[in-house]
Every structure is written in structure tokens, then in C-alpha cells.
Amino acid sequence: MFVPQRFLSLLLPLSLLSWVALLLSALSHSGADPWLGRWPEWATQLTQGIFVLSIFLHYRYQPSPLQGQAFVRLLRRLVVGPGLLALGCVGLHLFERLAKDQPIFSGNGLFFTSIYTLNLGLFVIFLARTNYAWRALVLFRSSTRLQREWTLFEILLGATLLFRLVGVNPPNYLGIPIVVTLGLYGVYLSGHQKWVAYLSQRDKWRAALLQAVLLFGVLVFVQYFRLTQYDPQLIAPEAQYAFLLLTAFFSAFYALMGLLVTFFNMPIADIIEQRRNEILRLQRLTQIIQRGQTSAEVYHILLESAVQTVQAEAAWLDLEPGQARLDAAASTFYHNLLPTQADALREQLKGHELPAGKFITNGLNIRLGVEGGTPRVFRSLLQLPLRGLHYTYGMLHLLKVDPHTFDREDLNILQTFTSQAVLSIENLELVRTSLENQRTQEELKIASQVQNSLIPKNLPTDNWFDISSHSLAAKEVGGDFYDFLHLPGRRLAVIIGDVSGKGVTAAFHMAQMKGIFHSLMQENPLAKTERDKFPVPSRFMAQANAALVHCLEKSSFITSSLYIIDYEQGGFVFARAGHCHTLYYHAMREEVFYFESTGLGLGIIRNETYEKHIKNQFYDYSPGDVMVIYTDGIVEARGDGGAEYGEDRLKQRLEECYYLAADEIKSFILNDLNAFTKGYPIHDDQTLLVIKFKSAQPPPLA
């Protein structure tokens, strides 16, 4: 309801004015001063009505006296304010009684009436403040419905005020039921004492005391008015009985109810408070656990919180070593127990044949010897597993000395704790795994860089030939390799290879093969002829095979081809160990073909019989010839419908581009390959070498 601020600021002066008017009116009736004359009856009623209304309205629109949940503060201010008023009232009354006997005051209606009117004013203020304090308490966390009910209560009370104002004095048979009904309504509203539940144990005592004082204050006023009402000296107007009676009744009854509720709340307050603490602890646990950096921290917090919550005398937490995701050395956490004592308890529990899951048992008798003291006997045990989605992480055991001290509620709240802890553990694990993955990724990146450095960057250059290369791994690292080595006597060794499988394993073997290549291609000082100083390709393959026996996995093998090109002689010798056939363009015959040669892959036969399965092939080249060396990642690359690129297509491409330079031939083939496999992931490492022989020219003179 919107009320203009200006009107509200007028309420207090209005109440003061009306009170003065009321005083004058009352005095006029007492006949104390003839000058005043005798005011009409309605004037007294009207001034009294205006006074009560303005005081009540003033307090109605004050800010709520309840701030947050400071219930005790509200009550204290009520006692210190209106409570003191009551004291003042009593003081005035006593003063009046004392002064009555003084001749100067005797029979002096002026004094008596003034005191009475003053007390009436104090009483109204007291009632207004108390009522609106109660309003704040009734409406604490209330529903809209209750707020409407309260407004109705106010309107009805206001209506009783109007009765007198308009001079309507309903007959008793009508008036009494109305007053009783309103009183019952007040009783109903007094039932709303929700705030009591939010008091702490200490505050409950304070609140009860303050309410008792308030109740006393109301009684003092009521008693005063009861006594003075029939005083022969009182020639004051009748008070607004119905309204004051009702508000006084409500004020007193609400205080009484609050007192009773607070009192009856005491015995169960413990439990309520305990539950509230559990909730608070759970909140704290959630926060702390989320901050927990290690699983050990989380387990520790869990154990301590559980112990505090159920006030266990001893406890321990056993963790499954495999599942607990423990980053600490300990796999057990203890509270108020030594590890040896926990062992003793475990032994004794074994004798009880307890179930494996969660349970409570209250009739135990397990004894714990304490050195130099009386043994502790535990009679209650609560056992709770820490269950995650996939694993059970451990088992929590809580012990109490007294029998029958654990209940279902304890189990439920602790289960919330353990779930929370397990969640945190699993979160930590997730974080750890993702960090580890990141690290693995980093390491793979390094591996990839290392492998990249194994692939020759500077291709051999000479005016006798022209080389171009391409390599692409399907994963970070791959199993394809190629290398070059200049041999004395104007010879060049070219090796290509493919390790079965992909990824890291293949990359390791690829590095080994590169090592084998360089160690076998060493000059043999004992060789009789110049040509024997380096192994011929078939011999190289046999030696490589023998070396690989010691380092290759049983199901792994390597395919390789080694070419030794002698450009002084204009020929080359090669051996194919299970590797893809070499594609060749013969310039004189203008023909593209695959070398048909036999040869077994390396690591397939792991004994000396291997040499029978490998042969050398000699070939004389002429200028313009093109040799295309590749791995199966090229010819087995997949395109639409899973079709393979194939040897035939590769051959056709060379037929179309043999006249280009080596680099251009490579690009031509790769462009075609990319067009073929467009949109499909590469599933095997790809390597392509193109060597184009050029017309023999004498080496440039230095």
C-alpha cells in the first residue's frame, strides 16, 4: 500500500496534537479549570481515536524492526523501549498514590487526570510497538496468504476503533462475540512462531527471558488500567476498550505463545541445532573438499567431518589401495586411534561376522586396551563404504562408547558426506588424467620432432641425378623411413623402409633401422677390392635381418629396399626385402614398368636361412630414366568406397609426367593422390621418393 511520505511525517505531530487535545478534553471533564468548560463527549472519543490511529499508523510504516535474524535484538529493543515505558507508568502511578495524601494534590482532578492520560498515551505507544514487532515475527518467512491474513487482522482491529468514534456502541450480545472472534483470530496468528526455530540454544534463553519481561510489562499496564478504571477520582473518558483490549490481548498472548514455544522447543532444540550444524558442516565440507588439492586431503577432511558430525569417539578409514587414487603413502586414516589399535579392532570385528556394506550396529562389545589406562569398550559401530560409480574406494568406521548412539539419520547424513568426498576424488582423478594426457600429447609432439630430425632434410645433390622426397605420418610419429649415404667411388646408397604397424612402436623400430643402416654401411678395412668395402644390398639385408632378431617384436616386421647407385658406371644394384615394387621409367624404350623381383621382408625368418630369400638385381640406367620409390601408404591409400589408389594408377601417372623434373613428378603424383583420397583420413604413413637420372657430365673442376 502506497502512502505519501508527507502524510507519514505528519503522523507523529498529529499524534502529539491529538494527545494534547485529549488531555485538555479529559481535563475539561475533571472540572479542574473552569476556563476550559466542559467539552462534549465525542471530542474526547475523537481525539483519543485520532491519537491511537496516528500512533499505530506511525509504527506501521516504520521500517521492519527485525533485521535479518536478529530476534534477540528486536526483543531487547522492545524491552528497553516500551518496557521502560511500563516502568515509567508504574513510577507515575506510585508517585500519584504517594502524592494523593498531600493536601496540595488531594482531590486534585487535574493531576490525577494528567497522569492517567499520560499513562494511556504510554500504553498505546507500548502496544503499537509490540504489535508491530510481533508483526515482523509472525511474517518472518511467511507466505503471501499469511501476509493477507495479517492485513485483515489490522483492518478488523481498526474497525473496532471506529465503533467508538462514530458513537456506535453495539449491544453486548453482538459486541462480545465480535471481540471474542477477533481475540481468537489473534490466537490463531500467535501460532506463527517460526522464528523460534532459528534461535541458537543461548538465544533461546535470552528470548524467553525478554518475552517474560514484556509479558510482565503488559500485565503492569493492564493491572494499572483495571485499578484506575473504577477510581472515583477518574472523570476521564472511557478508553477505547475494544481496540486496546484486543491489542493488549494479542501482545500478551503472542509473547506468551512465544515463551511457551521457546520453552517446549528447548528439549528438541539440541536435535534441531545438531541437524543445522550437520547442514553447515556439509556445506563447509563441500567447500573445503572442492579446495582439496590431493586425495589424501579429501579423505582427511571426510574423516574429521564425519567424526565431528556424529561425535564419534574413535574412527578410521580404510582405503582400497588399488582404487583409492591415493597420492599419499598412507592407505588408512585414523582418528583418536593408533594403527595398532585399529588392527586389534579389525581383528575383533572379524569375529562378529558383520555385513560388508553400510550398517549400524549398536550392541557391540569390542574392547580396546590402552597402555597404562582402563581399556575403552566400544558398543556402537557405524560402517559406511565410499562408493563411486565404478569402484568402492574404501570403508569408513566410526565408533562410540555408548550403546544405541547411531541411527539411520546419522547414516544418511554421512552417506551425503561420503558421496561428496567420492565425487571430489573422482574429480581430482579426472583432472589428473587430463593433465597426464596433456603431458603425453606434449611428449608425442617431442617424439614427432625427434623423428622429423631423423629424416634427411638435405637431399644429396649432384649433376648426375635429381632427387625429390615426401613423407607424411598417419599419426604423430610413424614407421616409414628413408635415408641416403654417399659412398666412396661416386656411389650413393638409398634406403627406404616401412615398419609394420603405426605409431610409437613403429617409430622406435624405424629409428633402430636407421641405426642399423648407418652401422652396416661402414667401410670394411679388410676388404680385398674396392667394391667389397661396403656390403652389397642382399648382404646388407641379411645382416640387418640378423640384427633385427634382437630388437624386433615377434609380430613386427620391416619391409625395405636398398639401392646402391654407381653413377660412374651408370648402373645400380638393389635388393627388395618385401618392400613395394620399384616403379621405373625407361627413357630409351619409353616404357614404365615395375621391377619384378623377389625378396622376403625383414624379421619374418629369424635365422640364417634368410639369406636364401633375398637377391640382388643389377640394372644399367640411362639419362632421363625415372625411379619412383614409395611405401604402401601410397598405393594402399583409400578413396571413394574404400577403393585403393593402386599400383596401376601410380604407373599411369608416371607415364604422364616422366618428362618433368623429379620435384614436379613428385608433386604431380601427390596431387593425384590427394584428389583420389580427398576427404578421407590417411590411415598409413606415406613416403615417396623420386630419382631422375640425368645425362652424365664430368664433375665440375674445383
Added chain:
Amino acid sequence: MKVTAQPSADILTLLLDGELDASSAIVLDTELAKPDILNYRKVLVDCAKLSYISSAGLGVFISHLQRFQDAHVKLVFFNMQEKVFNVFEILGLDALMTIVPSATEAEAV
């Protein structure tokens, strides 16, 4: 990839169906690694429905080759598609393993 084993008196026939790559190689390896497989005189591998073999697939046969030879168990491949045979041939396995065109010839070996 499906591997079906059909045992008879002293011959075990393995039917390979699908693509033999790194993931399906494990299935075949489990089959070949069984100890009682060496009790047969012959192990025939029907490759009629084998549409592709990767190096990992070849690796499985290669890793068991020596074991079969030592136990004098003949490993015979038959009904091999040309594309698959080509893979065996390039690697030089045709000289090392018995690869025959049909079942009758496989049984005759």
C-alpha cells in the same frame, strides 16, 4: 572381421570373413595362440571372404609361423583373393607359406 573355426579329425579349418587389420588381428591371434591348435596335423585358412589384410594381420601369421613349423603343423592358405595374395607376394611370404588356389588342393597338401 569374423573368425570361424571348423575342426575335423586332424585338420582345423579357419574361415576368415572381413578385413584383417590391427583391431581384428587380436581375434585371430587369440585363435592361433590356443595351445591345442598344435595337435592338428594341418591348419587350413580359408581366405575366400578375406577382403583385406594389413601388416598387423600379416604379423599375426608371421609370429606363429615358427611355432607351427616347430610343431610340424602345416599352415595352408587357400581361396585367396588376388588382392590379398598380392600383399603376401610383395612381402615374399608366398615363398615361405603354402598358398594354394582351392580347398581340394589344400586338403591334398
